[in-house]
Amino acid sequence: MGTPKTKVPTPSYDKLTAHFQKISHFEHFSALGDWDQAAMMPMGGGQDRGDAMAELALHIHGLKTSDTLAEHLHGAEDESLSTEQEANLREILYQYQQANLVPGDLVQAKTKMAYQCENAWREQRKNNDWQGFKPNLKAVIDLAKEEAQIRGEAQNITPYDALLNKFEPGMTTAKLEQTFGGLKDWLPTLIQDVLTKQANEPKLVLNGPFDISAQQALGRDVMAFLGFDFNHGRLDMSSHPFCGGVPSDVRITTRYNEADFSSAIMGIVHETGHARYEQDLPQAWRGQPAGLARSMGVHESQSLFCEMQLGANPAFLRQLQPKIAQHLNCHFSAQELAQHYTRVNPGLIRVDADEVTYPCHILLRFEAEKAFVDGSLTVDDLPDFWSTQMQQLLGINTDGNYRDGCMQDIHWAVGELGYFPSYTLGAMYAAQCRFAMEKALGPIEALIDAGKLDSVFQWLREHIWSKGSLLTTDELIRQATGETLNGQYLERHLRQRYLGI
């Protein structure tokens, strides 16, 4: 009656969007709870928070598997929807199906155990306490394996593929092995060549101390330079840098080292890439599945675009140099900074790795996760596995150093198996985007030098950010770059930057 004639009523679809809007309100609090736990919460609050988060996860799971949804999903299929509404319906259906794979009590148990394990891990990691961490990790991995089994069986795919799909819908182990296999062909030689080339280059000595609050102020300056909207987000500290919150209020964190500002600042650049994506997701689809970031691989592509394609670019460092000099009262030249940020140095820590050796850290974790899930690796054997792999991939001995070895990451501690490949997928998508962008806009280095960072972001907004989950990942990347995932662009990027060829 009150509806304009031109608009065909879509009652089932409308019920679905209202229901998912409600779900997004509850997810608001799980995002807030996660951020707070990492950035603010004192240790003693962990038990209650874990219980509350588990209750909330169970409630959200209940909403996503609600009986009435099947009926509305069925009804919406026959309704006249726009292309974008069709996409939203596809994403709603996917969330419904994914949630229905797993029983609620497993969701609750996983959330509770993850909180318990993570909370203890913060101290245990500091103390290199592998014996203390081990039983928690075992419990978390067991739950993740149970989840993988259940998800895999229900979808008739392998258990590990089922985990990959949580973060990268449509991704398979086979596709990853092919992509990462290609990487294995050229990366070891490239690393050796770069190490040889850089052997005699001068090393920048970051002779701190650099005041933490000055580093923070510098970080905020860099965020503003990268277009972070402080009316819709903030910067804080946590032991493991991340980007959380919700699109209208994006919370990023970093950690500081008084002796060396370079890691905190580039961490901020990385997280700002995540944040821009979140802040610029399509306004019209806020609170709907189609309005969410496409996948964790695409998410990491945006952060790594900021960190590696932009951040480590000599032109960007020419812009950064006066800010660093001003805030930290030190006078490294732009060229010194560029050398520092492109220094290849096989090391223990993934988050501190340069972009050339970084994929090795992912290959290790990818192999370990597969082996956890197929049962060929146990938590007891993890340290040995780690040592052997680090020796093989990067020639580094990690015996006895659990803290900087298999205890360094938060992902497994919170039961997130299947996430790690996203980082290297992200690096590949980022390189692929940069080459596509340069076809349209010319060299990115010239754009930065000309003060046209805006046009870089405009390209990302148009091709990636504003699309949310309206397209599948393959279609998103194809429309943006002309082809689906192609690891060769990462190779080309690394050869250009590190060997000048």
Place this chain on the structure above:
Amino acid sequence: MGTPKTKVPTPSYDKLTAHFQKISHFEHFSALGDWDQAAMMPMGGGQDRGDAMAELALHIHGLKTSDTLAEHLHGAEDESLSTEQEANLREILYQYQQANLVPGDLVQAKTKMAYQCENAWREQRKNNDWQGFKPNLKAVIDLAKEEAQIRGEAQNITPYDALLNKFEPGMTTAKLEQTFGGLKDWLPTLIQDVLTKQANEPKLVLNGPFDISAQQALGRDVMAFLGFDFNHGRLDMSSHPFCGGVPSDVRITTRYNEADFSSAIMGIVHETGHARYEQDLPQAWRGQPAGLARSMGVHESQSLFCEMQLGANPAFLRQLQPKIAQHLNCHFSAQELAQHYTRVNPGLIRVDADEVTYPCHILLRFEAEKAFVDGSLTVDDLPDFWSTQMQQLLGINTDGNYRDGCMQDIHWAVGELGYFPSYTLGAMYAAQCRFAMEKALGPIEALIDAGKLDSVFQWLREHIWSKGSLLTTDELIRQATGETLNGQYLERHLRQRYLGI
């Protein structure tokens, strides 16, 4: 079967406690959301947060009015419960009844409007923007009046009594008018006498600047001195000091003034009083209604005990003096500090008021709230009402100064009418407790000088904190002090401290 013979099964009661445990997990997030909004959230996040908080409030309301509860409440009446379980059942029933008074859509609308109004108020207050604030305040007050009407009718009490009951179960306007009426008899003369007495006393000039981070460090030191448990809480900044969070993770805030540290620090002492109460609520009743703080009047009594009975005590300031000197690098004597903190100075701002003139600020608000609810005062007329009352009560002109007049408090902005009397009830309970405590332990001044602050807190823990809501307010105060609310102790305290009689 598995149950020991001595324990009679209580299936209905058990279902109720499980249900309220679940409710407490959702209330965890409304506490977190409130704290975050005040202490962390950027303005731009307000709309989404408000929507999410409203959704959560509706959900909690739904849980508290769930159909199955009536049945379990009925069943539990016939079960064999301990005295404490009976008390918990009484509190569960009360929460159920209170929630059932109000329809869910009003709860949601109130939460949403409160968030919108508060968010805008932060800026509007700064800008003295009464015209901008007015329509929001009207909407919030209208909703509060609607709530009062509905609650009053359903309980067959007056609308304003229904609001009082939200914060102070069992309190009535008649009882308050009697208590506050007594106050009106002696307070104006006392203020005049103190002003005369202090007229020629030297005034402490706080010639800052005092570094904000030094004030923060001092604040944390004072919190530790007062027994705040940092493993279960933290200190942050917000424009309106408050105590929030949950008992396992209590979040207090203050605001800083570079030119004058004294308000921030005593604000911290006040909020630490709230925090100790929360942190020391009975562990065995966590997550249950019987484990909650008794009422807002009792809550304010604990903060005001810390601030006024302890904090402004010369002995306490002798302990505080070296901490202030150390952190702020200034050398006010303990006697100067004691004079400063007992300086009576009729002023515009309630939260900055001394304890002698403070009740005047409450009398004004109490009259305004009653008049709002009975319709004899409109929002349009509030500024005039405020001016007249301030002139009458404290001889101060507030014409045109909305910021420091009727826009100064957060309470009405978030739709909380009926809360203000808690402050003066708290001051009365606090004085009453101090006299009772001194009967058992001797003068509090001597205890502090002897380094026996612990025994002061032990008394509060034993008589107030550990009781949660196991007793009614009257019974709690009677067991602690030998009689129910008696405003004469506040009068006696003020005469002793300010006139030496």
